[in-house]
Every structure is written in C-alpha cells, then in structure tokens.
Amino acid sequence: MSEPLHIVCPHCQTTNRVRADQLASDPTCGQCKQPLFTGHPVALDDVTAFDKHIARNQIPVLVDFWAPWCGPCRMMAPAYEKAAAELEPRVRVAKVNTEAAPALGTRFNIRSIPTLALFVGGKEVARQPGAMTNPAQIVQWVAAHVPR
Template identity: 90%
Template sequence: MSEAEALHIVCPHCQTTNRVRAEQLGSDPTCGQCKQPLFTGHPVALNDVTAFDKQIGRNQIPVLVDFWAPWCGPCRMMAPAYEKAAAELEPHVRVAKVDTEAAPALGTRFNIRSIPTLALFVGGKEVARQPGAMTNPAQIAHWVKAHTPPG
C-alpha cells in the first residue's frame, strides 16, 4: 500500500465510513459526518451487532476485539492493560470490546468458549485468537503485531 493511498476508517461514534490517507492516520483525523475523532486511544464498545459488523467489515486497518463480561475477574484484571495497549496500537489498529452479556449473539456467532478472548480481524476475517487474560500492554501489542500483515 502506498503512503498516499486512502484507507476506509469507520467512525467509532457514528459508524460512518471515512476515507483517510495512510500518512494522515497519526494526525488525529476526525469523522466527516459527526466531526468526532476517529481514534480516541481507548477501546470502542461494540455491543451492537450492526456497529460490530461495520467496524469489522469496513475498516481497512486490523480490528482487535476483547470478548469479555463484567462479572469475569480475569477480564477485569486485563482491562487496564488492554486500555494501555489501545493507546499504543491506535491509529494502526482499531481496538474494541464486546460485552458478551450485553451482546450474547456476538459471543455465540464467534464461538467464544472462554473469556476474556482476544480476536484479531483483518479484512473482515478473523486471523488470530487468544483465550485468557494478558495483563501486560506490551504483550498484547506484541501479539497483535505478530499476527498483523506488515505495512
């Protein structure tokens, strides 16, 4: 991909697909529709199936999803590290969370058997999965980078 190539980036606020030149990803781009930042440095809650499908299917950057539940101790232990990893991985990776209690259909659809489970999507397809808590932000970032195509 050339630096001047435009990427489709889905707004985490209004789910509008935006075109952003690759070299402008790190320049705090905003949504053309709602004017909110396209990247916040925090995980995006994707408990709505439609929003989830747009983020996974239309983003031309990898999407990392944490399938979790509020009652899960390991999920709560991993949350601070996941938050810090989001700040490191964005804007080259969309970082999201799915509460499997609020969105059980997504947990079922992706055959989530244990939580927390990280799933990495590239080009709309799941390319890697990691069950169990990772409590080190660098470990999460390393895992994502190891499963993401270069470029």
C-alpha cells in the first residue's frame, strides 16, 4: 500500500488524503464530493487558494501566468489545456490571470507572459517564459524538471 498524499480540491480548496496508487482512479473530495482532478487547468486567481495549492499539494503544481489580452497566451491556451489532460493526476495544472491577481505576478517577479512555473514541495523549481504551443513540449518540459 502506498503512502497517502495531500491533494487540494480544485473546487472547495479542502485538503484531502489520497494514496498515491489511487490518484488515477478518479478520487473525489471528501468535503464537496467533486472530482479532485478534472483534466483541465484550475484557475487560481485568488491569492489564498493559490498559496494553499502550492503549499499543501504533495504533487508538483504547474502554473501558467497569463493575461486575457496577451496574444501568445491565447495561442498557448489550447496546448496547455491538452497538456493538463496528460499531466493530471501526477501534476496539478493551474492558471493565474495576472490581471485578476496582480499581487501573484509581482510576488513571483513575472516579467513576461505567458510564463510557466513549476512548484514542487511549495518551492519554485523551474520557470519557462514564452509560449509553448505543442502539448508534448509542455509535458516534456515538466517531466525534465520533476524529481523522480
């Protein structure tokens, strides 16, 4: 039997305990009963929700810092969506709209968008500025930076 991991619900932000070997079996939140993984990026425009996902998730968290007016961000969005379906449940995939949450853009010194940032154990371990329009490229970039 595998160790339980803390997984934050993308719907109600409750921290759940899920065994690692059960991640792929569509676990649901003990609080709101919604799926813990949807195969879509989670919008983390609220600073409190963002902090909880980064600090409490015991799986890597990939964040796309973007803005609605940004052409390259819009070009990358479909690839990021497809990458989310591939990466979950091994990686929580999230988006931060820097217009809705400017404090997060400032805190992480986001100078250009889109910027991908990968967090492991609450710490940023990798950053990639610029649009990646191929889902496989995003998945490969994450795999290259996630500790085995």
